[in-house]
Amino acid sequence: MTTPRNDSQIKVITGNAAAAIGAKLARPDVVAAYPITPQTEVIEQLSLFHATGELDCELITVEGENSAMNSVMAASLAGGRVFTASSSWGLVFMYDAVLAVAGARAPVVMVNVNRETPGIIAVSCGQQDMISTRDSGWIFTIAENCQEVLDQVLMAYRLAEDYDIQLPVMVHYDGFYVSYLSEVVDIPSQESVDQFLSILKTQPERTKLVPGQKLGCGSHGILGGYLELRHKHVSAMERSKAKFDQIDQEFMDQFGRSYGGQVEEYCMEDAEVVLVGSGSMCGTIKSVIDEKREAGIKVGLLKLRMYRPFPSERIIESLKGRKAVGVVDRSLNFGFKGGPIYTEIKAFETQMGGAKLVSFIDGIANTDITKANVANMIDMTCDLAAGKDVPEVTWVSYPEANEGV
Amino acid sequence: MSEKKKGKLSPVIDYKKHEDPFSKGVAFCPGCGLELLIRFIPQVMGNDIVMTGTPSCSAPVLLGQNNQSWHSLSYFGTLMTGAAANATGLVRYYNRAGIDNTVVCFNGDGTAADIGFGNMSGAAERNEPFIYICYDNEGYMNTGIQKSGTTPYGASTTTTPVAKGSRGKNLRRMNLALKMAMSKIPYAATATLSDLGDLAKKLLKAKEMKKNGFCFLHVFAPCPTGWGYDPAMTVEVCRRAVKTNYFPLWEAENGKIRMTKTVNKPKPVEHYMEPIKKFKHLDDNDRAILQEDVDYELCMLGGLSILEKECVLPEAAD
Numbered sequence: 001m002t003t004p005r006n007d008s009q010i011k012v013i014t015g016n017a018a019a020a021i022g023a024k025l026a027r028p029d030v031v032a033a034y035p036i037t038p039q040t041e042v043i044e045q046l047s048l049f050h051a052t053g054e055l056d057c058e059l060i061t062v063e064g065e066n067s068a069m070n071s072v073m074a075a076s077l078a079g080g081r082v083f084t085a086s087s088s089w090g091l092v093f094m095y096d097a098v099l100a101v102a103g104a105r106a107p108v109v110m111v112n113v114n115r116e117t118p119g120i121i122a123v124s125c126g127q128q129d130m131i132s133t134r135d136s137g138w139i140f141t142i143a144e145n146c147q148e149v150l151d152q153v154l155m156a157y158r159l160a161e162d163y164d165i166q167l168p169v170m171v172h173y174d175g176f177y178v179s180y181l182s183e184v185v186d187i188p189s190q191e192s193v194d195q196f197l198s199i200l201k202t203q204p205e206r207t208k209l210v211p212g213q214k215l216g217c218g219s220h221g222i223l224g225g226y227l228e229l230r231h232k233h234v235s236a237m238e239r240s241k242a243k244f245d246q247i248d249q250e251f252m253d254q255f256g257r258s259y260g261g262q263v264e265e266y267c268m269e270d271a272e273v274v275l276v277g278s279g280s281m282c283g284t285i286k287s288v289i290d291e292k293r294e295a296g297i298k299v300g301l302l303k304l305r306m307y308r309p310f311p312s313e314r315i316i317e318s319l320k321g322r323k324a325v326g327v328v329d330r331s332l333n334f335g336f337k338g339g340p341i342y343t344e345i346k347a348f349e350t351q352m353g354g355a356k357l358v359s360f361i362d363g364i365a366n367t368d369i370t371k372a373n374v375a376n377m378i379d380m381t382c383d384l385a386a387g388k389d390v391p392e393v394t395w396v397s398y399p400e401a402n403e404g405v
Numbered sequence: 406m407s408e409k410k411k412g413k414l415s416p417v418i419d420y421k422k423h424e425d426p427f428s429k430g431v432a433f434c435p436g437c438g439l440e441l442l443i444r445f446i447p448q449v450m451g452n453d454i455v456m457t458g459t460p461s462c463s464a465p466v467l468l469g470q471n472n473q474s475w476h477s478l479s480y481f482g483t484l485m486t487g488a489a490a491n492a493t494g495l496v497r498y499y500n501r502a503g504i505d506n507t508v509v510c511f512n513g514d515g516t517a518a519d520i521g522f523g524n525m526s527g528a529a530e531r532n533e534p535f536i537y538i539c540y541d542n543e544g545y546m547n548t549g550i551q552k553s554g555t556t557p558y559g560a561s562t563t564t565t566p567v568a569k570g571s572r573g574k575n576l577r578r579m580n581l582a583l584k585m586a587m588s589k590i591p592y593a594a595t596a597t598l599s600d601l602g603d604l605a606k607k608l609l610k611a612k613e614m615k616k617n618g619f620c621f622l623h624v625f626a627p628c629p630t631g632w633g634y635d636p637a638m639t640v641e642v643c644r645r646a647v648k649t650n651y652f653p654l655w656e657a658e659n660g661k662i663r664m665t666k667t668v669n670k671p672k673p674v675e676h677y678m679e680p681i682k683k684f685k686h687l688d689d690n691d692r693a694i695l696q697e698d699v700d701y702e703l704c705m706l707g708g709l710s711i712l713e714k715e716c717v718l719p720e721a722a723d
Contacts (some may be wrong), residue, residue, distance in 0.1 A: 029498055058498065060497060064526060067489075068490075070484065071497070073483075074481060074490070074492070077497065082494075096487075210479065211499065211505065211506045212479060216478070217480075220468055220482075222470055226471075289644070
């Protein structure tokens with residue numbers, strides 16, 4: 001049972017409400033957003049906070065997602081703290097501005113409520129929107145539950161606006177499962193959040209676009225100038241890994257909750273078999289692991305909390321020397337048979353001390369990743385560890401797929 | 406600026422109260438209408454404006470390359486899709502932070518009439534307090550002369566070429582300024598480079614009126630390279646556009662339309678088209694269609710400008 005720490009409040013709220021409350025507590029200057037299922041509740045909540053005076057900010061009720069991202073980009077470059085939220089087609093409709101924000105190193109913070117994306121209209125959960133936008137140059141983090149949504153939004157501001165980082169951060173959480181699920185959430189007080197974010201005020205001010213100051217932004221980067229900026233961007237992405245771990249520690253000091261930074265480990269100390277997962281599926285995986293542990297099976301979970309930059313060092317460190325690893329993807333990697341996160345981890349296979357890898361694809365378009373499905377994945381990974389023949393890729397909820405391909 | 410006798414000051418020089426923030430030589434074509442305009446705006450409105458610009462003819466100069474630009478203004482180089490949303494973000498933050506500002510969202514007709522129309526319309530609906538200036542060269546001149554929503558009927562462009570079975574653009578142009586004047590914004594106006602006093606007054610009025618919300622200026626800015634006329638003729642082309650009512654000069658304060666220049670005995674639109682190569686292939690029938698379109702737009706403008714006086718609301722029910 002959660003007990004309030006200091007002056008925090010315990011409430012039962014949805015993931016969307018947690019996102020809105022997290023944003024409100026960060027005291028943004030400008031919020032711009034456009035409704036889309038399953039994100040809509042986030043902006044409804046923020047609009048209500050604004051209407052009641054609880055949230056003192058400029059609220060821009062834009063005519064589309066593209067304008068939402070463009071507005072917050074400009075407000076951020078002018079010096080403001082900003083917030084927006086979207087999902088799926090909305091994220092894709094703002095994609096040119098998503099890229100521009102990253103290139104401009106504008107510390108925009110947003111939540112993306114994961115939903116299936118273009119191709120087939122699917123109003124259902126899936127991480128395909130995250131995968132479709134992963135190469136944008138943003139920092140991507142993934143939250144498992146309502147509490148973590150709120151906490152990651154606060155951490156995102158610390159990360160985005162840090163003087164050494166200055167990159168936009170997108171916090172992802174599963175649509176429908178987390179967005180609409182009501183859970184007990186420990187809501188920190190305004191004072192404690194102010195204190196947590198106050199370190200940003202002690203840092204040097206970032207470059208801002210100020211009237212009359214003979215300073216512009218958004219030049220054509222060409223040749224060497226472009227290379228310089230791109231390399232600085234890549235370097236900042238690399239720095240953000242350790243920074244995220246550090247922020248997690250400081251979050252612990254302030255609020256008494258810690259998640260492990262880039263990755264969270266569950267029952268990993270002696271695990272011989274590991275599932276790698278992200279987002280809401282991790283709750284189910286943890287409870288199945290508890291059951292399997294009671295049956296004497298040494299299984300653990302490696303939960304990705306940061307997806308871009310890819311926490312490769314932490315993943316290698318964590319998976320090295322395990323017997324077998326099953327990577328669960330809630331999205332597809334068109335052009336590859338295995339899921340996207342599987343494919344990326346596969347790139348480090350030679351550094352994992354012989355750990356064998358398999359890909360599980362499940363949870364697409366609201367197909368539930370049930371406890372039975374997770375047990376099935378663990379069993380197959382155990383089979384792999386025992387040297388049995390296991391297919392490289394398994395579509396867990398669509399057995400027909402496993403006969404062909 | 407040399408001293409002139411009292412009462413004899415040029416109405417144009419009189420308005421140029423600020424330094425030209427642009428380099429003396431910049432990467433525009435000879436006779437560029439856009440260059441005249443972009444130099445004129447800060448000289449009238451002040452060098453503390455923040456300009457936003459997009460990939461376009463203005464981009465090489467306004468946006469610059471790497472850490473160098475060809476002017477000393479604060480500027481924001483951005484995307485065509487979201488130009489008005491960018492200006493919105495800037496002005497909202499400045500106003501919240503108590504920073505004095507005049508944000509000028511400066512775009513070509515490709516952004517204003519085509520790809521960025523949606524967010525411009527949204528900014529107008531929300532009455533965002535900045536100035537949107539569209540420099541209209543009637544097409545995508547920077548990418549190599551393609552058709553846009555403001556390209557007039559009959560004009561030859563690389564996407565409406567003259568060939569067997571094609572006689573240039575076979576659609577009529579969009580009247581962008583009227584659309585914006587219908588958006589219930591505090592100020593909308595048209596202007597061009599042959600009437601700089603008129604343009605200066607409108608720039609200053611927009612700067613004043615933006616405190617009440619969204620202001621829109623549609624500036625006719627011909628392109629010798631894209632349209633095919635002698636670069637020395639740019640201002641003359643503007644003059645002819647006004648004299649033929651091809652591009653009438655008017656303003657709308659709080660939706661009330663008023664002509665700022667009335668043309669008595671306008672010349673036929675043929676007079677405007679004559680020096681311009683993009684119309685050269687047109688025959689009498691084509692010219693008549695363009696004339697009809699010009700007349701139609703003028704009638705619409707005339708009708709709207711008397712609306713205020715003539716409109717009688719039906720009696721309300723008891």
